[in-house]
Amino acid sequence: MNQTTPAIVAQSAVRRLPRIALWLLCLAYILPGFIGRAPWRNNDMTTFGYIAELARGSTAWLQPTLQGQSPEIEALLPYWLGAWAVKLAPHSWATDFVARIPFMLLLAMALTTTWYAVYYLARSPRAQPVAFAFGGEAKPADYARAMADGGLLAMIACLGMAQLSHETTPALAQLAFTALSFFALAAMPYRTGIPLIGVVLGLAGLALSGAPTMAVLLGLGGALVCFLDRNAQDPGEPCNAPRSLRWSLAVLMVTVAVATLAWALDQWRWRIDLPETNWPSLRNLARLLLWFTWPVWPLAVWTLWRWRRQLTSGNFGRHLALPLWFVAVALAATLTTDAADRSLMLALPAMATLAAFALPTLSRTVSALVDWFTLLFFTIFALIIWVVWVAAQTGVPKQPAANLARLLPGFMPSFEWFPFAVALAASLVWVWLVKWRVGRHRSAIWKSLVLPAGGTALCWLLLMTLGMPAVNFGRSYLPLVRNVDRVIRAQSPGRALPDCVEFDNLTRGQIAAFQFHGRLVLKPARGTTQCAWLLVDVTTARPLPKAVDKSTWLLKLGVRRRADNGEAVQLYQRIKP
Structure with missing residues (x-):
């Protein structure tokens, strides 16, 4: 023993x-x-x-x-x-x-x-x-x-x-x-x-x-x-x-x-x-x-x-x-x-x-405390996700819809059947899981962690199904790249992509995003580089990089992502002699 x-x-x-x-x-x-x-x-x-x-x-x-x-x-x-x-x-x-x-x-x-x-x-x-x-x-x-x-x-x-x-x-x-x-x-x-x-x-x-x-x-x-x-x-x-x-x-x-x-x-x-x-x-x-x-x-x-x-x-x-x-x-x-x-x-x-x-x-009292806390926390969080999604789709309730519009300006909600069906099925499974947990059944030593694990999986799944459009809009570079791409194509002959785009002060993530989403051929801004466009990150509050010569470049677009309360990129076009 x-x-x-x-x-x-x-x-x-x-x-x-x-x-x-x-x-x-x-x-x-x-x-x-x-x-x-x-x-x-x-x-x-x-x-x-x-x-x-x-x-x-x-x-x-x-x-x-x-x-x-x-x-x-x-x-x-x-x-x-x-x-x-x-x-x-x-x-x-x-x-x-x-x-x-x-x-x-x-x-x-x-x-x-x-x-x-x-x-x-x-x-x-x-x-x-x-x-x-x-x-x-x-x-x-x-x-x-x-x-x-x-x-x-x-x-x-x-x-x-x-x-x-x-x-x-x-x-x-x-x-x-x-x-x-x-x-x-x-x-x-x-x-x-x-x-x-x-x-x-x-x-x-x-x-x-x-x-x-x-x-x-x-x-x-x-x-x-x-x-x-x-x-x-x-x-x-x-x-x-x-x-x-x-x-x-x-x-x-x-x-x-x-x-x-x-x-x-x-x-x-x-x-x-x-x-x-x-x-x-x-x-x-x-x-x-x-x-x-x-x-x-x-x-x-x-x-x-x-x-x-x-x-x-x-x-x-x-x-x-x-x-x-x-x-x-x-x-x-x-x-x-x-x-x-x-x-x-x-x-x-x-x-x-x-x-x-x-x-x-664990005693029964502690196990019950964990169960009730988890039940309330994840049920409320899941309901919040559903309420925000309904507000985004219908405009009702007004306050969640207004909060979403303020946090993600320019975001347009969309409805897709498959994510909706998956989220609904997961929510029903959560209801069944709660009913099973509070019911009378034989005890098991892992039972106290069923609701925490199930609740975490539920809320993550709801965010990645119902909330995926908003998450993609707020967490990806797609809106930023699309704004830049729209201006470049509008100013390019035949709306084709330029041969190259110079960049200065861009982060590694921004470089990868413009290369992948925008299919832009990026080149570091140097004196020998002669591209028609220039991308500059001006998030930090310091003077413009030396690459931006106002006699050479004309500002065409300034994009600031209010979703993360910071990131700002400017697009310049080379002034033709």
């Missing part, structure tokens, strides 16, 4: 979550956001720009550039995956959609490997529930499977992951390879070939996705956990210290090889950016930590409290040590890099694992 475990779980509480329901939930979370949208501004569009350049053969594979500019994140593998997909796909397929397919698979891999990581950690002897005097406690395999279901539900429920996990950026690749490494280290006591392949691909993929330092730190911590673990076998089996030592050395060797690979490909960069100590910066960071990982962080904290006897005994198992190390490394990156939200996302697989180990220790 494990005296230090707080988990008291009967066999009746570890029934499986129906596989069809789990698969449908994952599909409802993964597919919306990848299908039926244009590339979004900033990082999403920028990554697609590098992918398109690689697919066209316009840049080197080991040093991708976009109009001579290197990526802000010195990653390679995410751009390679997107470019390979574009080159292999039929030419009739939309290029931006094809580039998103590998990232869709990466998100699916992150969810799958998180499930298996929780499963193998829950098989650890010190993670097992209390053995009953007359039997009836949960069987190890059934207990681990139910805990894995809870861990996957916890990860889907994280509010901050929804948008970032559906963007084609190196951050999603980092999440997927972090989860793969986490799974490989968790499965080492029970498998041989798959964990070894997983740790090689996970750490190497993480290093080639712009996070070599994290890959090395996770590898070193994983090797230490393997070395210190002396209870890696099922209950009743003798300890196998030599096996733990071999795994520790293997992980250490892989880590050294990955560090060498990153050095050979020039992937090491100094990105330490300590946070400011003023109150606004600290407040924003605290808000990010609170809402981004909701609702898993309260459950993770509860796990540390309820399992504190193992934490203070000096012999706590890998089910606590491994996720704690992954969380600590991700939190350190969050506090010391400028991309705090993307770094914090890498902690979610491990935090979801810690949250899963809180489930066997």
